[in-house]
Amino acid sequence: MKARRGTRKLFRKILHARFGAVGAALALAVALAVPSPARASGQLTIAAAADLDSALHALIARFERQTGAEVRLVLGSSGNLTVQIEHGAPYDLFFSADVAHAVKLERENLIVPGSLVRYAVGRLVVYVPRDSSLDFAERGLAALADPSVRKIAIANPRFAPYGQAAVAALRHANLYAELEPRLVLGEDVSQTTEFVVSGNAQAALTALSLMFAPATRAAGRYWLVPQSDYPPIEQAVAIVGRSREKTLARKFLDFIETKEGRAIFRQYGFATPEKRP
Template sequence: MRLIRLAQTLLLAAGLTLGGAANANGAIRIAAAADLKFAMDEIVAAFRADHPDDQIEVIYGSSGKFHTQIRQGAPFDLYFSADIAFPRGLEERGLSAGPTRPYAIGRLVLWSNTRDASQMTLADLADEDLGRIAIANPRHAPYGMRAEEALRAAGLWDDLQGRLVLGENIAQTAQFVQTGNAAIGIIALALALNPALVAAGGYYLIDDALHQPLEQGFIITKRAAENPLAAAFADYMQGPTAQGIMLRYGFIHPGADQDD
């Protein structure tokens, strides 16, 4: 008797869950570059308020990894990369449901948890006593590629070789610095501006003339071509609310002079 009641309860619970999913209007899964962590959380929260019945999932990681995974058929509906070259590559392979859209330009900063980076410049990195310097892996992380360019342009790259530690993505790079395991790091302005990091240290904005622009782009993937929620989110991303949030996190609007 008890077992039957338990079974009934379980069935009821299962029914509610399935029913809930069936009632939802739509679902999207977003792959987003690690530098978007805080900005995208806010944008998704604002978007959810307008779409209470829809399911929106965001997974953060390195742009290069998502690129590889989408090429191998990963179930992402939108892909926000920190380097526009990755989604363009997917577009060329016919894996996107439309053109690559630029959504932001990122900036690099020096940030430390133990000293006031706002009083420093790149040249200060040459000081051996400073200790370890964290950057994202320049081989596949966009912020790492740009950090390497900036350090080369500043004539520091070769001197710093023994002291660089490489984060798998820009969020791990920030985490190396936040835990103090690296004395200082070159991270995304968007991460330095988030509440957990902004309280400590301060940051130094790296001259963007020292590196190629961190032009960021996104696509709707081929699998989401017929998904109206994906299209809605893509439009929302380029609307005033999302752009306002992006601006607060230090991202520059890519079409600042050609407003639509």
């Protein structure tokens, strides 16, 4: 058939005409795929739970100014970052939002022995849109049972420490069974908070430390869940065993334990107890 032969010819023509372009693209791909030279010394990569976003940004800015080192920050849920480290992610420091994930890595010999430090305790808050009429001061967590609250965002309790704390607080208030059908799960506290900021959930149980970001502040208000309602959300940090910048990592750990470092954590909603193992 004529038409078919015509198309085949055209196809071949395209193939030839494009070969130059394909060759160039291939060369470019190869050039990009070749690993870049070893990273410059004095560069630290920190993997941190999402609740540390604001606090670590402030700490890193100070640390960089004082030492001249360059610090990269990777944020995620403690569970996800743990999995990444188990599979060889090139992080130097791991800030977990709980002790359990750091201890798990310690048991697997993936962190520098003795480097695990519990340096702060996180707080759980209820975060609602600015125009919400819920009165938590009066009714406590029970205010969440109000029918106007159709969706309550919490971090996924299967792997996010604040999600586990949220479930514990709801159980403590005898609200879990009633409110469970209204729960939606965020991947980490950042996404959980974002569900309220974007107006898709009417309340979120999230981290106090995220309440200091300008966007969060502008969109809503928060109420501190009493600390006795849930097990303490202890923040732990450790140096990753595969790190090639252990000295610099140690320096950063020393920095967060200085008076200045601890003040920054407090400023962003963490408690910094004196006693630590």
